[in-house]
Amino acid sequence: QGRVGEGPCFDAARTSKGERQFRIADFTDEARRWPKYVPEARKLNLGSMMGFLLFTEDEDLGALNMYSYRPGAFTDADETAGWLLASHAAVAFSSARTHAQLQEAMGTRHTIGExxxxxxxxxxxxxxxxxxxxxxxxxxxxxxxxxxxxxxxxRGGLP
Incomplete structure (x- = not known):
């Protein structure tokens, strides 16, 4: 998706509301929607996929993709499990980013004070x-x- 600049996760990231998840049951059926992505996926012998946008209320963080070589591999139960995993991943990513920002701010605060x-x-x-x-x-x-x-x-003073 990244190399060809299109695909389900790109669509999910561009959607402000609504579809934050995509399930492609069979890659042979989706060639019109993603004319560059689907042929590349087929070259890798992919049969189906699910993609979930990782997001919080404030920001989009990335995507979680699950692939199968078999068409029709993913069920509604798999989709529910994917949402659960994506939700936990989004919380973890967001928390890690916040922690890193706070660590940087603390270091910056100390340097400015010095x-x-x-x-x-x-x-x-x-x-x-x-x-x-x-x-x-x-x-x-x-x-x-x-x-x-x-x-x-x-330097001990202003540059």
Whole structure:
């Protein structure tokens, strides 16, 4: 799907509401809907598939695809199990992303605080003035605040 730029998961990702899951019972029946994808799937001897969009209320996270060499391999019970697995995967991915973002924010917060302390000591600024100096340099030079702070920590002052 990624190589040819079309397929069930691409359709599911583009759908704002409604179909967040696709089941292709038999790849020989779906050639019109996905004229590039289906021939490639047939070359791999795929007979059927189910695809589920991994999403939360706030974002689409990816897709879970299940394939079989046999046409008609997936039942309604398999679809229910797929939804359950996709739901758990979406929660896990979302939680992992949130955790990583919080870890990065904590590191960034520490670096900014350290840089502010350096500027406060070297330039005799108060806390608000030190943060304003970092922010102003960041905006004037189009550099992320965390990167400016890291440079201050490395060099002992504003770059």
């Amino acid at each position: 840089a502010m302390g350096i500027l406060m000591g070297r330039l005799r600024l108060n806390e608000d003035q030190a943060f304003a100096a970092l922010r102003r340099y960041s905006q004037d030079h189009n550099v992320k605040l965390r990167d400016v702070a890291a440079q201050v920590c490395e």
